[in-house]
Amino acid sequence: MEISEDKIRQLIRQVITEQSDPYRVPIGVSNHHIHLSQEDFDKLYPGQKMKIKKQLKQPGEFATEQTANIIGPAGKIEHVRVLGPVRSHSQVEIARSECFGLGIDAPIRLSGHLDGTPSIKIQTPDAEISVQGVIVAKRHIHMSLEDGKRFGVKMGDVVSVQIESQDRRTTYDDVVCRPRKDFVLEMHLDTDEASAANVRDDTFGHIILPKEN
Amino acid sequence: MEISEDKIRQLIRQVITEQSDPYRVPIGVSNHHIHLSQEDFDKLYPGQKMKIKKQLKQPGEFATEQTANIIGPAGKIEHVRVLGPVRSHSQVEIARSECFGLGIDAPIRLSGHLDGTPSIKIQTPDAEISVQGVIVAKRHIHMSLEDGKRFGVKMGDVVSVQIESQDRRTTYDDVVCRPRKDFVLEMHLDTDEASAANVRDDTFGHIILPKEN
Numbered sequence: 001m002e003i004s005e006d007k008i009r010q011l012i013r014q015v016i017t018e019q020s021d022p023y024r025v026p027i028g029v030s031n032h033h034i035h036l037s038q039e040d041f042d043k044l045y046p047g048q049k050m051k052i053k054k055q056l057k058q059p060g061e062f063a064t065e066q067t068a069n070i071i072g073p074a075g076k077i078e079h080v081r082v083l084g085p086v087r088s089h090s091q092v093e094i095a096r097s098e099c100f101g102l103g104i105d106a107p108i109r110l111s112g113h114l115d116g117t118p119s120i121k122i123q124t125p126d127a128e129i130s131v132q133g134v135i136v137a138k139r140h141i142h143m144s145l146e147d148g149k150r151f152g153v154k155m156g157d158v159v160s161v162q163i164e165s166q167d168r169r170t171t172y173d174d175v176v177c178r179p180r181k182d183f184v185l186e187m188h189l190d191t192d193e194a195s196a197a198n199v200r201d202d203t204f205g206h207i208i209l210p211k212e213n
Numbered sequence: 214m215e216i217s218e219d220k221i222r223q224l225i226r227q228v229i230t231e232q233s234d235p236y237r238v239p240i241g242v243s244n245h246h247i248h249l250s251q252e253d254f255d256k257l258y259p260g261q262k263m264k265i266k267k268q269l270k271q272p273g274e275f276a277t278e279q280t281a282n283i284i285g286p287a288g289k290i291e292h293v294r295v296l297g298p299v300r301s302h303s304q305v306e307i308a309r310s311e312c313f314g315l316g317i318d319a320p321i322r323l324s325g326h327l328d329g330t331p332s333i334k335i336q337t338p339d340a341e342i343s344v345q346g347v348i349v350a351k352r353h354i355h356m357s358l359e360d361g362k363r364f365g366v367k368m369g370d371v372v373s374v375q376i377e378s379q380d381r382r383t384t385y386d387d388v389v390c391r392p393r394k395d396f397v398l399e400m401h402l403d404t405d406e407a408s409a410a411n412v413r414d415d416t417f418g419h420i421i422l423p424k425e426n
Contacts, residue, residue, distance in 0.1 A: 096409075096411065097308075097404050097408040108381060138380060167321040167387055168385075171383065172383055174380055174381055192310065195310040196405040
């Protein structure tokens with residue numbers, strides 16, 4: 001098997017990073033998904049309970065067996081997965097590249113920040129409802145309180161993350177830190193961001209703190 | 214109309230950049246597209262000529278009225294536009310996020326670098342052919358020879374480009390410079406990269422040269 005100089009460089013960077021980088025952060029890629037309130041879940045899946053398909057990395061979060069279609073003025077996306085547990089307000093997260101096909105100009109927001117966000121139809125074989133709360137996820141890092149102390153950041157602080165991937169090295173700024181007792185260290189990117197930076201299963205990020213003023 | 218602090222910051226950055234930045238580079242976003250050899254064009258569109266729909270920014274390049282479906286082992290994308298003029302070898306450029314749906318793991322390559330690239334079926338009402346040469350475009354900047362001199366870069370040099378967009382500021386590394394007599398200054402990003410960096414019509418890049426060794 002031939003191995004390119006670029007590949008060797010990437011491997012060296014990766015091994016060095018893994019062995020010695022205290023600012024290393026694992027990357028989790030979020031495909032489009034739906035969060036539902038109990039009320040909306042009961043409308044869309046009458047008589048059903050959330051059926052866990054897969055635990056996610058953040059404790060208590062899981063992908064369910066349930067999917068639904070989301071329908072905008074210009075088009076739809078089928079089989080969008082519902083994540084659990086239920087939330088106080090329903091919310092649909094899509095990639096920015098999907099806004100065009102749906103005909104919805106969703107703003108870039110942190111989860112739960114739904115003021116003034118557009119609506120979308122959610123459709124199952126049993127029901128079709130309209131939900132206000134379509135967003136494109138703002139880049140963020142889940143972390144424990146200990147991680148927050150270690151990095152010297154608090155909830156809402158903004159950092160940059162450098163991604164040393166092959167052929168598409170990228171630095172993402174505007175990344176919001178979210179330290180919380182029950183969180184596990186993980187940067188969340190959506191499918192656009194992961195593809196743009198050529199993120200693979202073995203790709204990590206490196207947190208860059210803002211320079212002292 | 215309310216205007217957020219973030220929006221004001223972005224506007225200030227933009228105006229300052231426009232007025233004073235010699236390293237400013239316009240951004241062109243490339244959707245998935247097809248380049249065809251004359252032979253393949255004649256098979257797919259027998260008796261037709263390329264019909265110009267729109268001139269592109271690079272002189273002599275144009276979008277045609279012709280589209281085709283591209284079909285991989287896992288799925289297809291319909292109505293993919295053919296760009297002109299014809300080339301010596303056919304080539305299909307897709308976004309990395311589209312690789313999954315098609316079932317094709319296309320490498321990240323500069324245009325025309327097709328050694329060992331996978332094949333795909335191209336389908337029109339008149340024909341279906343298999344073409345070897347599916348790539349995900351490597352980030353690059355078209356520029357005139359004068360631009361090349363001004364930046365101090367030659368064909369193949371690699372730079373970074375900082376994108377000061379709202380909510381998703383990003384620095385893309387691994388950007389290849391392509392100065393040529395008939396080129397016009399323009400950074401090409403694909404739809405993944407443009408969405409990941411929240412590139413809008415009024416978003417520009419800022420070229421960062423590698424540090425002197």
